[in-house]
Amino acid sequence: xxxxxxxxxxxxxxxxxxxxxxxxxxxxxxxxxxxxxxxxxxxxxxxxxxxxxxxxxxxxxxxxxxxxxxxxxxxxxxxxxxxxxxxxxxxxxxxxxxxxxxxxxxxxxxxxxxxxxxxxxxxxxxxxxxxxxxxxxxxxxxxxxxxxxxxxxxxxxxxxxxxxxxxxxxxxxxxxxxxxxxxxxxxxxxxxxxxxxxxxxxxxxxxxxxxxxxxxxxxxxxxxxxxxxxxxxxxxxxxxxxx
Ligand code: GLP
Numbered sequence: 563x564x565x566x567x568x569x570x571x572x573x574x575x576x577x578x579x580x581x582x583x584x585x586x587x588x589x590x591x592x593x594x595x596x597x598x599x600x601x602x603x604x605x606x607x608x609x610x611x612x613x614x615x616x617x618x619x620x621x622x623x624x625x626x627x628x629x630x631x632x633x634x635x636x637x638x639x640x641x642x643x644x645x646x647x648x649x650x651x652x653x654x655x656x657x658x659x660x661x662x663x664x665x666x667x668x669x670x671x672x673x674x675x676x677x678x679x680x681x682x683x684x685x686x687x688x689x690x691x692x693x694x695x696x697x698x699x700x701x702x703x704x705x706x707x708x709x710x711x712x713x714x715x716x717x718x719x720x721x722x723x724x725x726x727x728x729x730x731x732x733x734x735x736x737x738x739x740x741x742x743x744x745x746x747x748x749x750x751x752x753x754x755x756x757x758x759x760x761x762x763x764x765x766x767x768x769x770x771x772x773x774x775x776x777x778x779x780x781x782x783x784x785x786x787x788x789x790x791x792x793x794x795x796x797x798x799x800x801x802x803x804x805x
Pocket of ligand 1 (some may be wrong): 597598599601602628629648693694695696697701723729
């Protein structure tokens with residue numbers, strides 16, 4: 563595990579964007595695993611900026627997103643497909659055929675999980691997976707549990723996640739109760755993993771996940787075992803850890 567301590571949100575976003583661009587430059591047809599949430603917005607803005615300046619080309623890049631809510635249509639501004647369209651897909655030259663995100667509207671969510679896992683397999687796995695971290699240690703939507711789930715699956719969101727995500731919805735009753743997420747195994751098979759975290763609100767969970775034993779009740783803790791895992795976090799998010 564490598565920890566890169568940065569000054570602030572902007573510094574985190576630029577450094578993480580540098581890592582993603584290096585990946586795209588070294589392997590123009592790479593498979594990028596992408597994340598949603600408020601944390602990666604600055605990183606996506608930076609990639610879009612470099613694309614605009616002609617420094618980056620997404621023509622051959624393939625993407626797979628971590629997760630999606632069950633039951634939110636693509637036109638709902640809280641769906642993750644909507645988020646990705648808004649922050650990245652519509653702003654760079656990604657081929658629509660090359661972007662993948664679980665379909666939370668599939669009437670058979672279990673079949674959708676199998677379909678999604680096969681897409682990742684058929685792409686030959688993920689070259690670089692970007693992650694944020696939930697306040698309870700979730701990655702994607704892998705919530706604290708007694709076990710680590712291996713593959714893409716349907717998950718019941720915990721009260722703490724519903725609570726954390728309600729800020730994006732008109733009312734807490736509108737936050738979906740389920741999501742489809744890549745499994746911990748799917749994520750751990752990525753060749754390279756980069757997590758970004760910022761702000762003092764994330765400090766307790768960053769400490770819990772990366773300075774203690776591995777525990778499925780803190781899903782992100784398993785990343786300690788990944789052979790190429792980098793945490794890029796600002797001083798505030800690392801303030802409770804000895805780095
Ligand atoms: C969401 C997403 C995660 C994300 C996390 C943190 O629920 N499913 O992929 O990492 O919450 O979000 P934020 O970056 O807004 O703190």
